[in-house]
Amino acid sequence: xxxxxxxxxxxxxxxxxxxxxxxxxxxxxxxxxxxxxxxxxxxxxxxxxxxxxxxxxxxxxxxxxxxxxxxxxxxxxxxxxxxxxxxxxxxxxxxxxxxxxxxxxxxxxxxxxxxxxxxxxxxxxxxxxxxxxxxxxxxxxxxxxxxxxxxxxxxxxxxxxxxxxxxxxxxxxxxxxxxxxxxxxxxxxxxxxxxxxxxxxxxxxxxxxxxxxxxxx
Amino acid sequence: xxxxxxxxxxxxxxxxxxxxxxxxxxxxxxxxxxxxxxxxxxxxxxxxxxxxxxxxxxxxxxxxxxxxxxxxxxxxxxxxxxxxxxxxxxxxxxxxxxxxxxxxxxxxxxxxxxxxxxxxxxxxxxxxxxxxxxxxxxxxxxxxxxxxxxxxxxxxxxxxxxxxxxxx
Numbered sequence: 007x008x009x010x011x012x013x014x015x016x017x018x019x020x021x022x023x024x025x026x027x028x029x030x031x032x033x034x035x036x037x038x039x040x041x042x043x044x045x046x047x048x049x050x051x052x053x054x055x056x057x058x059x060x061x062x063x064x065x066x067x068x069x070x071x072x073x074x075x076x077x078x079x080x081x082x083x084x085x086x087x088x089x090x091x092x093x094x095x096x097x098x099x100x101x102x103x104x105x106x107x108x109x110x111x112x113x114x115x116x117x118x119x120x121x122x123x124x125x126x127x128x129x130x131x132x133x134x135x136x137x138x139x140x141x142x143x144x145x146x147x148x149x150x151x152x153x154x155x156x157x158x159x160x161x162x163x164x165x166x167x168x169x170x171x172x173x174x175x176x177x178x179x180x181x182x183x184x185x186x187x188x189x190x191x192x193x194x195x196x197x198x199x200x201x202x203x204x205x206x207x208x209x210x211x212x213x214x215x216x217x218x219x220x221x222x223x
Numbered sequence: 224x225x226x227x228x229x230x231x232x233x234x235x236x237x238x239x240x241x242x243x244x245x246x247x248x249x250x251x252x253x254x255x256x257x258x259x260x261x262x263x264x265x266x267x268x269x270x271x272x273x274x275x276x277x278x279x280x281x282x283x284x285x286x287x288x289x290x291x292x293x294x295x296x297x298x299x300x301x302x303x304x305x306x307x308x309x310x311x312x313x314x315x316x317x318x319x320x321x322x323x324x325x326x327x328x329x330x331x332x333x334x335x336x337x338x339x340x341x342x343x344x345x346x347x348x349x350x351x352x353x354x355x356x357x358x359x360x361x362x363x364x365x366x367x368x369x370x371x372x373x374x375x376x377x378x379x380x381x382x383x384x385x386x387x388x389x390x391x
Contacts, residue, residue: 029323029324030325033325033384036383041383045378048383048387049387050387052302052388053306195224
């Protein structure tokens with residue numbers, strides 16, 4: 007299937023890094039991103055230590071909103087959306103930069119990675135019929151307005167369990183596709199830079215393959 | 224792939240951390256006490272004190288400082304200082320946004336205000352906070368500049384090195 011990739015989100019999970027200076031940290035990431043956030047909004051949030059660790063301490067958004075970066079004590083999110091070409095490859099490249107800064111500059115421990123792709127396919131006829139034909143044995147009810155399936159495959163990478171979710175949601179003429187491939191949580195896992203690079207490359211190719219292998223009509 | 228011992232938030236601590244902050248505040252000699260506290264966090268437990276040297280909103284100022292010291296128990300010194308700066312200025316009506324640039328231990332802070340003409344009362348409040356910060360944290364690590372947001376856009380006057388740290 008030739009679906010339109012709407013958004014790519016890559017997430018690196020930390021073992022709760024400790025903050026020394028948020029400005030220095032923000033500068034490190036900003037520099038590695040090669041000015042894509044210049045002209046946009048770059049925020050450092052000096053919050054107190056009762057603020058939940060999942061609340062972002064650094065938020066960057068590009069001028070057109072196509073690139074977003076959020077850094078909390080527990081995770082780094084990088085999101086690409088809009089009209090950017092080759093979103094998946096670019097997200098993987100940015101995730102590698104995040105990993106490099108996190109490990110090389112600050113020695114933070116990364117224990118988990120997630121890669122989530124949102125895509126969309128427009129059908130000339132009803133997208134519910136597509137879903138029904140391929141996944142529900144032509145049992146479409148006339149009253150049905152939306153239909154969706156959630157499928158989980160448990161994959162393995164380097165002896166580590168990977169959850170690979172495929173979600174298909176038909177709504178009128180559109181089929182919304184979500185592929186979420188993430189390492190299962192494990193606070194004791196400590197990924198090296200090469201682990202992370204390898205996981206990202208393998209996962210991005212697998213996700214492309216999953217979308218590509220969806221039936222066309 | 225390596226395995227490590229979990230570093231959960233509950234176990235988190237740094238060298239300059241304190242485990243307990245007194246709820247009691249004796250409002251005399253605040254400046255000296257805060258200076259001491261910043262230099263040596265554990266002394267916060269002795270409580271904060273103040274002389275009534277500010278004419279405006281002294282109690283608010285103190286309340287802010289006190290609350291910050293009460294809740295911030297494990298953050299690093301630099302981060303604690305900048306959060307205090309944000310907390311104090313952000314409580315002032317007329318402060319629209321605050322931007323900061325950090326370079327080698329020095330914070331350059333730009334405060335954008337909402338007034339469309341010179342507002343002596345607002346400026347007095349801002350200068351009072353600035354004086355307090357300088358007294359408590361020293362003058363060598365901070366500079367402040369006040370800019371009218373109505374006439375100057377941060378994107379036009381600030382370089383990409385500045386981060387927004389508060390927006391009202």
